[in-house]
Amino acid sequence: PPLARLLVAENGCTLQELPLLPGRIIVGRTPDNDLQIESRFISRHHCQITTTSQASIIEDLNSTNGLYVRSLR
Numbered sequence: 001p002p003l004a005r006l007l008v009a010e011n012g013c014t015l016q017e018l019p020l021l022p023g024r025i026i027v028g029r030t031p032d033n034d035l036q037i038e039s040r041f042i043s044r045h046h047c048q049i050t051t052t053s054q055a056s057i058i059e060d061l062n063s064t065n066g067l068y069v070r071s072l073r
Contacts, residue, residue: 004056006049008037020051026061041065 002019009015018035025034028045037046043063050057060067067073 003051003053006035010039010041020049020056022051022053024048024050028061 002021004020006018006020007014007016008018016037026045026048027033027035027037027042028047029036029038029042030044033045043061043065045061046063047061047067048059050059058067058069
């Protein structure tokens with residue numbers, strides 16, 4: 001079962017809701033990522049999310065537009 005969920009939102013509207021399972025995923029615009037999001041606001045390799053039974057940790061991979069978590073950069 002998912003330990004957490006990732007909400008992908010733009011302008012306050014949720015575009016996708018994805019379950020986060022234990023492990024690491026790379027998020028970006030290109031097909032070589034675990035999760036591909038086609039948006040001009042997403043870098044080729046935007047961030048990585050590592051999920052354990054204790055927490056999910058998101059790390060920016062030097063993306064152009066940065067990360068926003070609960071509307072905070």
